[in-house]
Amino acid sequence: MSHNALSEITQAVLSDNLDAISALPVPETYQGVTVHADEAEMFAGLASRDKDPRKSLHLDDVPVPELGPGEALVAVMASAINYNTVWTSIFEPLSTFKFLQRYGRISPLTKRHDLPYHVVGSDLSGVVLRTGPGVHRWQPGQEVVAHCLNVELEGPDGHNDTMLDTEQRIWGFExxxxxxxxxALVKANQLMPKPQHLTWEEAACPGLVNSTAYRQLVSRNGADMKQGDIVLIWGASGGLGSYATQFALNGGAIPVCVVSSPEKAEICRKMGAELVIDRNAEGYRFWKDENTQDPKEWQRFGAKIRELTGGEDPDIVFEHPGRETFGASVYAARKGGTIVTCASTSGYLHQFDNRYLWMNLKRIIGSHFANYRESWEANRLIAKGLIHPTLSKTYPLAETGQAALDVHRNAHQGKVGVLCLAPEEGLGVRDHELRERHLDAINVFRGA
Structure with a gap:
C-alpha cells in the first residue's frame, strides 16, 4: 500500500496533476535516512575525521507520523546535506537522541519524536500532502520548500524574534x-513557496544555509551589512560562504573571499567576487601548535587583506570555521568592526587576544539560523533570481551516506543535493523564462 501510494503521489507531481494530491491516500510507511540510538557509541575512540557517515546512516522503512495541529506532511522531492547531518551521523558533539528525548518530554504530541531512530535532514523541496487542524494558509498540492526553524511559541520570549523562543529547535536535527x-513532518510555519524557476534539487539546497547567511550578514539581528562594507568571508565557496558572497555582492558590499584552492577561488570569481585569498597558497598557519596561536600570521593575513582592498580592514568578518580562524578574525576586523559567528566547524573553543577586541571597540555577534521572516526574505530573493542556489552535485537517497561523507571531508563545493521522490535531476521547473535568464548563475557550482 505504501509503495503504491508513494508512486501515485510521485506520478501526480511529475504529471503536474497537483489537484489530485488531496484525494490520494497517505502512505502508511516511507523510506527515510536514519541514525539508530543503539549505535550511538559505534565510533567511540575514533578521531572525528575517521568517523564514516556511510556506516551510521541507514535507509529504513518507517511509519508516517501522526499529523498534529499546525503541522503539515510533505512529499519530499529533494533534500540536501548540511553540517548538522554530518554531526548527527558521527554523534558529535553529542548524540541527537538526547535532543529527541528532551523534545519528547514537552507534551503528548512531541512524544512522537522520541524514537529509537532519528530521520535526519534539515532541507526539503516538495509538495504538501496533508495539513493538520488549524492550518489554513497551505493546502495539499502546493509546491513548497521548508526552513528548519521549529518553535512552540507558547512563551513570550520568541514573539519579538522567534529564534529566541525558549523551545527553539532545528528541524531534522533536534x-x-x-x-x-x-x-517529512514540519510545522506549517516552516513552509515557503518553492521558487518556480528551479528544479526540485536546486530548490531544496538553499534553505538552511541561505537563511543562516541572510540573518548573519544582512539582518539587523546579525551584522546589518550596508552598501560599501568590506566583508571578509571564510569558506567563501562553501555552503554558507557561497550565499554570504552573493548577499555581499547583491547588497553593494565588497566581499573578500577566503578559500583553500585555486578551483574554489575560480568559483568565487564566477559569482562576481574580485578579491580572493587562497589561504593554502599563502600558507597561513594561525596556530604554532595545538595550544599556541601565531599573531605574526594574523598580521600577515591582515596585510594581505589591506593589499587587496587598497588599505582597508573588513567592516564585517563572516565567521563559521571557529577555533582555527577566530583569533585571526578578531584581529583582522577594522576598529569598530563586527565579527559575526554562526558555527565552529573546526572546533568550539575559540581563543582570541581580547586587546584587539576591547581597545578597538569591536563586536562579536552570535547568530543562529533565522526566524521565519528572515527565512522568507532569503527565499524571496532566490525566487526573484537575485540570489542563486549553489548546488554542485546530487546523490540518490540511498547514497546519502556518501553525500554526507563528501561534506564531512570537505570534498565538496557549495551544496550537495539528494533526490528523494524525484526520479532524476532537472524536474520541477515551472518558470522556464526566468530560469533561462539566470542559467549561468544557477550552474556556477555544477560539477565543481
Missing part, C-alpha cells in the same frame, strides 16, 4: 521526521 526522506 526534532525527528526530517527532510532526507520520502515524506
Amino acid at each position: 526534532t525527528n521526521f526530517g527532510g532526507l526522506a520520502q515524506v
